Amino acid sequence: MTQDSDGRxxxxxxxxxxxxxxxWRPAALWRLSRLVGPLVQVGSRRERRVTRINLAQAYPDYSETVRRRLARRSLIHSSATMLELGMAWxxxxxxxxxxxxxxxxxxxxxEARAEGRGVIVLAPHFGNWEVLNFWLSGHFxxxxxxxxxxxxxxxxxxxxGRERRGAELVPTNPRGVAALLKALKRGETVGILPDQTPGWGSGVFAPFFGRPAYTATLLPKLVARTEARVVTGVARRLPGQGFALHFLAADERVYSAxxxxxxxxxxxxxxxAIALDPVQYQWEYKRYGKIPERLEGRPDWKRYRLY
Incomplete structure (x- = not known):
């Protein structure tokens, strides 16, 4: 595949x-983000619209004023993530x-490693997940x-940038899944993005803030074959200071077959993870882009679309 001159x-x-x-220091990057974020809010109609729709689904009891304030702050944090990538990589x-x-x-x-068990880290698009990757690959x-x-x-x-601390990157295909299984059987740590919408046939609908979201089914396959422990991991931004890493015990349902x-x-x-600080989640991602009505082949499925 080639890339045109505009892309280059x-x-x-x-x-x-x-x-x-x-x-740049995190404090300086945060100050820059506070300047860039409002420009994204004004100039990026898609991001602004999707963020507001998703926040309305997640927090229906909040007033429109509160949700708009959350949207503005969220886009500042998303801007910070993009500006911090150079630092992380x-x-x-x-x-x-x-x-x-x-x-x-x-x-x-x-504890999991002491037991000889592999660890699956669920790393949602919260805070700066590249800082989380940096730390994990430097310590395990x-x-x-x-x-x-x-x-x-x-x-x-x-x-x-992602490999510089020793991380092994594998493709998003069966060969990559096989590599994850081998790493877990060796008692190592693997990272999975739990909030990316998979292609049709690679997921199921499950509630996300009370609304069905098409969710990948890779995790139960990995757990069933390795008895790995599952942990949620995020790098929460401490605005103007740095980051705090949080590792949370997974909901017990993740171990279900x-x-x-x-x-x-x-x-x-x-x-x-989002509850740690809702404005640090990447709400501009179309998490509800796939809908059950389309999977069921209903002719009126478009009327149920959010985006």
Whole structure:
């Protein structure tokens, strides 16, 4: 697959921004985010619209004024995540490590490893998940699935950044799943994004904030074959300071062999992470993009679409 000249230029500009910001301190990046976030709010109609729709689904009892305030703050945090990528991938490793000011729940990882069990870390799009990847790959043998970006010229930059502390990246296909199974059987740690909508046939509908969301069924397959422990992990931003890592025990339903039950547990894990600070979740992702009515082949399925 080739990339056109506009794509190459866009990739160069993004990479240049990351390099420029790579050694900025978290406090400075946060100040910049507070300037950029309102511009995203005004200029990015899609992100603003999807964020507001998702917040209305998650917090129907909140007033419209409160939800709009949450949306504005959420887009500032999303801007911060993008601006922090250079630091996470290219910054001085000692400085990135120093920006992680708190680690909560590490004992969940250590206990599982002491028992010789692998650990599956569910890492939702909350805070800065690349900082979480940085820390995990520096402290444990760590494997994660990886899909190249749409801007192909960014692929070597992202891959190098994610692998620089020893992480092993595997493709999002059966070969990658096999690699995850091997890592777990060796008692290692693997990372899974639990809130990405899979392709048709690779998931089930399960409640997410009370509304059906199409959810991947990879987790119960991995658990059934490895008896791994499941933990939710996030890097919560401490605005103007750095980050706090949180590792949370998973909802017990994730261990069910029933894919629908397990998927409900996965979504409950994501909800528990979001509860740490709802504005740090990436609400602009179309989590409800697939709907049961379409899967059922109903001719009127479009009337039920949110986006």
């Amino acid at each position: 230029l866009q990739a160069r500009l993004i990479a240049g921004l990351w390099r420029t910001l790579a050694n 290219m910054g001085d490793p000692e400085k990135v490590e120093a920006s992680i000011l708190e680690v909560h729940g590490r004992e969940l990882l250590d 043998p760590f494997t994660a699935m990886y899909e190249p970006p749409k801007l192909l010229d960014l692929d070597p930059i992202i891959r190098k 029933d894919e629908a039950v397990s998927a409900a547990g996965v979504n409950a894990c994501v909800e528990a």
